[in-house]
């Protein structure tokens with residue numbers, strides 16, 4: 672715990688030692704680590720001197736937080752209004768089916784993780800998926816498979832070389 676607190680010392684600063692900063696602390700830790708581990712949530716609880724169950728309860732209330740690490744290729748399906756209106760939900764379902772994981776999950780080989788996100792800022796291209804740093808515009812369920820087929824072989828080759 673002390674080691675983790677040390678690692679998070681740039682976030683768990685004395686001026687943030689107040690329960691009203693809980694959401695900020697959760698966001699900052701997720702930003703830094705890519706997700707909220709059980710240990711990180713307990714470190715925040717200890718820092719704020721509140722029960723771990725309170726931190727967990729609040730973190731799980733908001734769908735902006737994830738509780739498993741990000742994959743090597745984080746897949747983010749935009750569920751902002753523009754994307755939602757033109758089939759974002761179908762794209763998200765197709766992505767979950769294709770990767771065989773649930774939203775917030777990660778594939779067993781740690782290659783892909785899947786999240787729904789709010790507007791990524793390119794509504795004219797809706798529905799949008801972001802995989803790593805690449806934006807995939809005007810997505811449809813069949814295009815989901817195409818996008819992943821392009822990434823998977825490259826990713827597998829790199830894994831074999833390592």
Ligand code: FES
Pocket residue numbers: 749750751752753754755789790791792793794795797798799
């Ligand atoms: S709502 Fe999806 S990019 Fe804006």
